[in-house]
Amino acid sequence: MHEIAPDVFHLPLVPRDGINAYLVGDVIVDAGLAGSAKKIVKAVAGRPLRAHALTHAHVDHAGGSRRLVDTLELPLWASAGDAGDVTTGEPALATSRLRPLLAFASGFDGVDVARELREGDEVAAGFVVVELPGHSPGHVGYWRESDRVLLTGDVLTNMSLVSTAVGLRLPPDILTIDSGRNRASARRVAALEPSVVGFGHGPVLRDAAPALAAFVARMR
Template sequence: MNVYLVEDVLVDSGTPKARGRIIRQLRGQPLSAHVVTHAHPDHFGSSHAVCEEFGIPLWAGQKDVTAIETATPATAPGRIPQLLSRMKMPDPHPVARGLCEGDEVAGFTVLEVPGHSPGHIALWRERDGVLLCGDVFFGLFGATAPPDILTWDRDLNRESMRRLAALRPRLVLFGHGRPARDPDRLARLLR
């Protein structure tokens, strides 16, 4: 799982077990806020600890606010996702700002890209083509769709994938996997 520091904003926080490492790495860094791309435990897992430690507000996509505040993420259809949802969840945390399409965060524009979760957001900086895509795409083995078993609405996520690919980003920062610098990489996946 990837965690990013964009200017003075922390983007995502990994699992609950990452809290110590993340807090150590952030000590001495100026922080103004923490943004979560989507309400899955591997992205807001350490959010409560980080926000408490540094006294910073938590921001998330408007349609994922309740899931984070209650630590009850929306699940994909099927029996196995329902079983996974019974696992121990991260500590909930109040969301100070529900982000919507067009909001600005650390020089990036918020894009609503639902599907992997109802309120999934991406951060797009048009001037240099940088995209933080969360889990709309996985970057573990090239660029792929996220696993269906972890995706709330597969068809809606596919629409979000098309939307982000059409941007032709010059640098894609995934929630999982290495960065990609090929503007056509995402589009090839959708052919």
């Protein structure tokens, strides 16, 4: 775990930053897969904690949430749009021929949502909720305007989910409930002109605004 901005820590959960969680003040953002909870608990040991928050209800972000909140006795916060999926552990899926297989592989242990998050809600350490739907129905990011730090979840990735090569990408359509809305959310991310961006997948991006602007300009 290392600090990427004041009161913001990056917790890589698998090699090459393939899946990430973050500690923002006293709130843990995302929890990786089910087996990631143990690593997060160890990383945050001894720190005062208030809650666990999600960017969205997918297994690689919420898979470890049940074990995390049970172990640390934390309330879970999730967006109003994804709260139902978090509770059931059955995320909304894009329509495709692989949908039955994805449904089998994408479930996780459901968790009761103690707080439903909406646009502008304060979270911790100066961060507020920004609604960035598309990858999931209620996908959100966490934004701190004072130093322009953004945790963007999976609106964009900073690596290929296949080869792990580093670079900005949209998430695969097959894993995205509404690709058009997600592209609109990617444009919103670029319009914020963030300085530092933490992704769900891939390394942290610094001096991010020019790279994001160039990416969305090429985006179709």
